[in-house]
Amino acid sequence: MGMLDGKVAIVTGSGRGIGKEIALMMAAEGAKVVVNDLGVNTDGTGESKIADEVVDEIKQAGGEAVANYDNVATVEGGRAIFQTAIDSFGALDILVNNAGILRDKTLFKMEESDWDAVMAVHLKGHYCCTRPFAQYIRETGRFGCRIINFSSVSGLFGNFGQANYGAAKSGIAGFSRVISKELAKYRCNVNTISPGAATRMTIPLSEARGQKVDPAEFKRGPKQIAPVVTWLASEDAKEVNAQIIHVSRGTVGIMQQPAVIRSFSADALWTLDQLGDLMPKLVEAKQQNEAAAKDAGKPEKI
Numbered sequence: 088m089g090m091l092d093g094k095v096a097i098v099t100g101s102g103r104g105i106g107k108e109i110a111l112m113m114a115a116e117g118a119k120v121v122v123n124d125l126g127v128n129t130d131g132t133g134e135s136k137i138a139d140e141v142v143d144e145i146k147q148a149g150g151e152a153v154a155n156y157d158n159v160a161t162v163e164g165g166r167a168i169f170q171t172a173i174d175s176f177g178a179l180d181i182l183v184n185n186a187g188i189l190r191d192k193t194l195f196k197m198e199e200s201d202w203d204a205v206m207a208v209h210l211k212g213h214y215c216c217t218r219p220f221a222q223y224i225r226e227t228g229r230f231g232c233r234i235i236n237f238s239s240v241s242g243l244f245g246n247f248g249q250a251n252y253g254a255a256k257s258g259i260a261g262f263s264r265v266i267s268k269e270l271a272k273y274r275c276n277v278n279t280i281s282p283g284a285a286t287r288m289t290i291p292l293s294e295a296r297g298q299k300v301d302p303a304e305f306k307r308g309p310k311q312i313a314p315v316v317t318w319l320a321s322e323d324a325k326e327v328n329a330q331i332i333h334v335s336r337g338t339v340g341i342m343q344q345p346a347v348i349r350s351f352s353a354d355a356l357w358t359l360d361q362l363g364d365l366m367p368k369l370v371e372a373k374q375q376n377e378a379a380a381k382d383a384g385k386p387e388k389i
């Protein structure tokens with residue numbers, strides 16, 4: 088008995104890296120999997136059929152999978168990925184929006200093409216792949232589906248040299264919060280992953296910082312993300328919705344969501360003098376809140 092027996096899943100960008108491990112694990116847990124990958128370089132250029140290799144691996148292990156080579160960044164691509172699930176397996180229950188690229192540059196050097204390419208794959212990609220699924224859920228009344236989106240500390244915390252990527256990844260967290268409300272009546276849970284794993288996307292950054300990483304080590308490699316995503320895709324996760332789950336270096340944690348942590352009210356428009364007095368109090372409240380959250384977030388050994 089697998090945890091995803093009878094389910095159909097799409098995992099975008101699952102030809103390698105984190106997505107590949109998710110596709111392998113979901114198939115091992117009984118899901119029929121659409122392995123989508125355009126087979127691009129890290130910067131989004133080129134194309135190849137690497138999805139075939141993952142499909143072969145799943146089939147050799149006795150699982151069911153089909154390859155799809157469409158582009159998540161176009162509406163037509165998103166529809167074709169969705170249709171592959173319906174044509175091959177007759178239904179869809181799980182969508183993992185994992186495909187991604189990088190075009191790291193400071194804003195000083197970031198051309199419009201770098202901005203657009205990253206926005207298209209990450210932020211628009213989430214829209215293009217999720218919309219046909221959401222429409223299908225509503226039209227067929229399919230209850231209990233799961234959507235798992237991919238954000239990043241780059242957008243949630245901020246990271247130097249990634250204004251395009253960070254903006255898209257932060258946008259994905261906002262997208263998830265909104266669609267989790269829109270799909271709630273169909274009991275479709277929408278959660279967001281903030282991953283950290285040694286893949287071709289991050290190994291060059293680690294090496295540039297002089298850090299040697301071994302993707303085969305369980306606390307560093309992409310395999311560590313797969314069990315968390317697989318669990319979130321299962322029926323056991325029915326009470327977990329609209330959360331950001333951080334999975335990195337062998338830890339799993341839950342992130343804070345934006346919330347007002349201290350506020351003041353007055354009976355008239357704010358004067359500039361009043362704001363000069365209140366702003367330091369607000370900033371101090373935020374610093375205290377951050378320090379408490381940092382302390383509470385330290386990994387507990389199980």
Ligand SMILES: NC(=O)c1ccc[n+]([C@@H]2O[C@H](COP(=O)([O-])OP(=O)(O)OC[C@H]3O[C@@H](n4cnc5c(N)ncnc54)[C@H](O)[C@@H]3O)[C@@H](O)[C@H]2O)c1
Pocket residue numbers: 099100101102103104105106123124125126127128129131157158159160184185186187188208237238239240281282283284285286287288289309
């Ligand atoms: N590795 C990390 O530490 C890390 C950290 C934060 C967020 N992420 C996010 O996790 C996800 C997976 O990253 P990874 O590290 O496995 O990267 P990766 O480069 O190893 O894999 C990404 C895959 O997406 C595919 N892809 C890219 N553009 C596509 C498109 N338009 N259509 C279809 N497929 C496309 C690529 O061909 C590639 O196989 C990404 O969304 C990434 O931004 C990763």
